Amino acid sequence: VDIDWEFPGGGGANDTLGSAQDGDGFVLLMKDLRTALNTLSAKTGRTYQLTAAMSGGVEKLSRVNWEAAHPYMDYINLMSYDFYGAW
Numbered sequence: 001v002d003i004d005w006e007f008p009g010g011g012g013a014n015d016t017l018g019s020a021q022d023g024d025g026f027v028l029l030m031k032d033l034r035t036a037l038n039t040l041s042a043k044t045g046r047t048y049q050l051t052a053a054m055s056g057g058v059e060k061l062s063r064v065n066w067e068a069a070h071p072y073m074d075y076i077n078l079m080s081y082d083f084y085g086a087w
Helices: 022-044 066-072
Strands: 002-005 051-055 075-079
Touching (some): 002 022
Parallel strands (some): 002 051
């Protein structure tokens, strides 16, 4: 499962989306998804990866507690193509 999250905390083209709680919500989402994938893995015998594609901007990355999130994740991919836009 790959979560594509370009604007944690808002700041995209639509300024009504996002909140200060997005970072905490992301950690909880990763935890819940990892639990579900581990349960599925136990049933199927398959390995499931959990990844996220995140904005490479420091302002966006700093909204997430990576120390809390990374134990649940297999990979974190930085989107390096979104440094300029409506945001």
